Amino acid sequence: MKKLYLHDDCIISPLGFTTSKNLENLRSGTTGLQKLNKNDFLDTPICAGIVNSEILTETFAEIGNPQDFTKLEQMMLLAVQGVLDKNPELDLDKTGLIISTTKGNVHLLDDLADFKKERLFLSNLGNIVKDFFGFKLKPIVVSNACISGGLALAVAKKMINAGKFSEAIVVGGDMLSKFVVSGFNSFQALSENDCKPFSKDRTGINLGEAAAAILVSDLPKKNSVNISLVGDASANDANHISGPSRTGEGLYKSIQNSLKEAQISSEAIKAISTHGTATLYNDEMEAIAISRSELGEIPLHSVKGYYGHTLGASALIEAILCKHMMLNREIYPSLNFTENGVSAKINVVTAYQKSINLDYVLKTASGFGGCNLAMIFKKEGENG
Amino acid sequence: MPIMTDLHTELKASIIEQLNLEDMEVSDIENDEPLFGDGLGLDSIDALELIVLLEKDYGIKLTDPKKGREIFESINKMADFIEANRTK
Amino acid sequence: MANLGVEHWVRIKNERIILDGEVIFSSEVDIARFLKASFKFLNIKYPKFHKMDRLSKLGFIASEIVLKNNNIDEETALVFSNNSSSLDSDQNYQESVKDFPSPSLFVYTLPNIVLGEISIRHQLKSENVFFIEDEFNANLLIDYSKQLIESKKANKVLCAWLNLHNDEYDVFLWLSSESHKKEASEEQIRKIYDADYD
Structure with a gap:
């Protein structure tokens, strides 16, 4: 592929x-x-x-x-x-x-x-x-x-x-x-x-x-650092048409399959751009899927505090932001985070971070109809 | 024999209609039977639709969905709540 | 390149259901009664069916027929398409907005909800996508399915054109898998779609 x-x-x-x-x-x-x-x-x-x-x-x-x-x-x-x-x-x-x-x-x-x-x-x-x-x-x-x-x-x-x-x-x-x-x-x-x-x-x-x-x-930019989509997978929860799965099943499976396609293990992931809509059930489900994937320690954010949920644009905007975070070696803070309100352990970034090497970043998304998506972006062409 | 008021019957009829409970009749729903879970098997979207029903038919605005869980426990509970709070 | 063949197909149009070229059900009535009669014909117990919107009902019936007696597992992907998205349900929900916006109508105002309904029914935890096209386009569905199979993201694919507009329905579902038999070309699939079956 x-x-x-x-x-x-x-x-x-x-x-x-x-x-x-x-x-x-x-x-x-x-x-x-x-x-x-x-x-x-x-x-x-x-x-x-x-x-x-x-x-x-x-x-x-x-x-x-x-x-x-x-x-x-x-x-x-x-x-x-x-x-x-x-x-x-x-x-x-x-x-x-x-x-x-x-x-x-x-x-x-x-x-x-x-x-x-x-x-x-x-x-x-x-x-x-x-x-x-x-x-x-x-x-x-x-x-x-x-x-x-x-x-x-x-x-x-x-x-x-x-x-x-x-x-x-x-x-x-x-x-x-x-x-x-x-x-x-x-x-x-x-x-x-x-x-x-x-x-x-x-x-x-x-x-x-x-x-x-x-x-x-399908070609990289010449003489430049490049970001590419190296793994993607979607999976349905097969559980409910509007409520996210309690076990994070579909998202967990999406993450696993995208890791498989990228041919990396979860340890390679340096940051996560989540769906993070701030509904009770989405965030809980997402945290469970992330934690089940052994990514609970990895810095993550949601940009919904900046944009709100932009529906059909959201996962594309967030993928574009992943690209820029990787190129600029930075992570944008998750706005309005107060105290952890999900049952699984996650690592929410609350302040702007610089000079971080992000060679692999995971992007997640979920939606009505029980759909879930995970994408893995890779940075290449950078020395050191 | 529990008291069966017009409100109970009315509620059952509108639940069957609003929630598209095909092949069900008013007499199939017991007054104290759980509406969710093992009883009628309603789900979270049905609960939201019942909130709309309360507002539309009885002028009751329910803003806390958690409160719905108690109110929608059974036809009896719903009828009691409506009697106490209805504005139309 | 993966060679994809057609295991079974179903066509629902003009008050008839056709499975692999044979009319298995017909009922000359309006769409509401047709859906009800078709469901009865399936002879299954599934109360949730009655809560679905009409697009989901059509997809549910068609998939039920094609997947019946078929050996599928949770890796069977769903690659669907149509022209009018969820417009039928959009209009119904829009009506309710004037009065009391209905959550149970709103939830069906996305074309991919039917993918969720089919996934729940058949426990498919697979790749899903819904495309919107001007008209039936077998090429896109075939190309996408091949990519899913080649990259081992699915072992079979349920492909569909599932359109509903102004009470007129046009449904074509087929179960696609890597075939030991002959590959089903775009022309062959197009031919099945276009045929009259009189």
Whole structure:
């Protein structure tokens, strides 16, 4: 199996419209979450990661007509543009396009505005990105709940191995809507305050909106340190469609299988980027799976305290952050951690750490439908 | 014989309808039978749906899901709670 | 390269269920009654079926038929696709948002929930993916399945096109495995999908 090298990327989020702006805020521990007493989504206050529509529209106007595209489309197109700007020589005739989203433009169900009904279809979202930039290959759209963004990277790896293309742009995104916010609220899963992953006093998740794009390839960047996806595995809990497994079965199995593919043992892992949504059950399940994998001592974080849960974008953004942590030898702190609130032993990073050699990093994700995903990233080409 | 009020019957009927308990009838549910676990075998999503039912039909807003566990123990417990707290 | 053959396939369309080319059930009624009658035809006890949304019910019935009497284990992967995602359930949930948002409707507003339902029923602790396509695309499902089998992430793959839109359903499931017999090409799989079975 070929490796999948992670090249240039771009994150569009409340923390900024470039990856470097996002990283600045992660280093300084600045959150993108805001508490809104009055909001468009619920009658009650919410705390969420919201992309400023005015700034987005202004920024998007530089590459297209904002009126022709939904907020989600604008975010996704800007993310892809950010990657293409750094790769003007990329041959779009041969470059694959993989899209990840959970709900796409579902907000149009409530009010189509001036858009056509086709915009509700997720495959249409793929075609919008394809046509905007002039990609030639048919886009592949992945919609697999909250692991979608990471799974899209695993899909890219498989399609590259199948010889369909040797480079691809993977783009993930989801936006806030009354639909999604009221749904999580009906699950009594939302926290009115900043979420506290893995903490004893955690009360639930914050939702967020964001998009991210990354160029992936079967070839490394020349004369450079490279990060690649060397192991990935998904596994279903086969237990419940909304509640995480009590034993962490599916996630544990995903971690084990990804280690197997990476041909390393758990001791090689230097840091973990968790799903860490701050619901009671997710964090507990994840801690159990991590501890069962003998990774309880390994530094870990959740970035949900910065972004909230960005659904189909989250695992892709977090994979991109893994890449930058490894390249920059740093770990971003897990915001809002108070006191360990999970039954298994884990090692939550609460302060920004520098000068750490991260040669292997594990990324985990889980979602509705009982799905779980683990990915292992490797650093190579660095001397010493 | 326990007292069977209209509320008990009404509750059973709406539970069967709301939770899609196919092939079940009002007479199949006992007043003191556990709704979760071994009894009717309801699960966590059903519990959330029962919270919606309390608000929709009886104007009771339940914000602490843990409290639901006691209230939804049986039809009797639910009926007592509704009688004491209903606003419609 | 792994040679993938088709062990069994099922097609559900136009009020009929076809297994390996043979009509095994038909009932000319609307979708709600068709689903109910199909479930009865399966002759199993599974109360959870009635709680599922219609996309999951379709996937459940189709997988039940294809996996019946088949030797599968928990490493049988699920590689599914459709065009309308969970739009049918999205619309139902959206209706409830105006009044009281329903958690039991919301949970089905993701296309991959049916993968969870099938995994629970058959205890599959395997690789899952759900793709959204403009139309049935056998190539993607075959390519992805081959990669899963070659990298030993699965030993068999249940592939599917599982579409439901405006009460119209179009289901095609097949159990794919490394075959000692002939490989099933994209054209052959496409042909099964396109055939009329009159």
